[in-house]
Amino acid sequence: EDQVTQSPEALRLQEGESSSLNCSYTVSGLRGLFWYRQDPGKGPEFLFTLYSAGEEKEKERLKATLTKKESFLHITAPKPEDSATYLCAVQPPAGGTSYGKLTFGQGTILTVHP
């Protein structure tokens, strides 16, 4: 069974204090790893897709990286509006019976204080 583990469960930062969130996974032959942002009372919102080890994607203060075992979401000089729950999800290899499955981690709750 695919496993996705995110750490830490919660992270509190001061505005401007850079840090990283971790997503480790056990899927072999990963087809894609996804990062989502979820605000309270809302559905998750897509951020990034990473397909292969060494790949990096950036968006404003966020940068996602991928290795063979884990992904990091780096937050540079965060602002209070970056406060949210960040979710990662993995998609298993094509073929087989799990083609449409997507497994999410439990998320990291990020709070950025002014």
Add this chain to the structure above:
Amino acid sequence: EAQVTQNPRYLITVTGKKLTVTCSQNMNHEYMSWYRQDPGLGLRQIYYSMNVEVTDKGDVPEGYKVSRKEKRNFPLILESPSPNQTSLYFCASSQQNIRARELFFGEGSRLTVL
């Protein structure tokens, strides 16, 4: 505006009273999926559909049914709800791209079963 619409947004019901949560998307997406979100357990996939008349089980399908008679609609049916189905439910859709699973989520439906 591209969106995934769920109804109802909030529902309190009693054990055993059949209910349906509707989900509709206006993006002509082939892929649709249902998730439940519980504290400490994250998002767990209930069912997914690769296209019209094609559905498959996710990780937690027990107690739920789905149907996909039209491309835009993917209702979630609880034939005999029980208190352990009290949860926040999300519907999501995406294009049927072999590499992508960039999901668009609805706003969520909070269900309480007494």
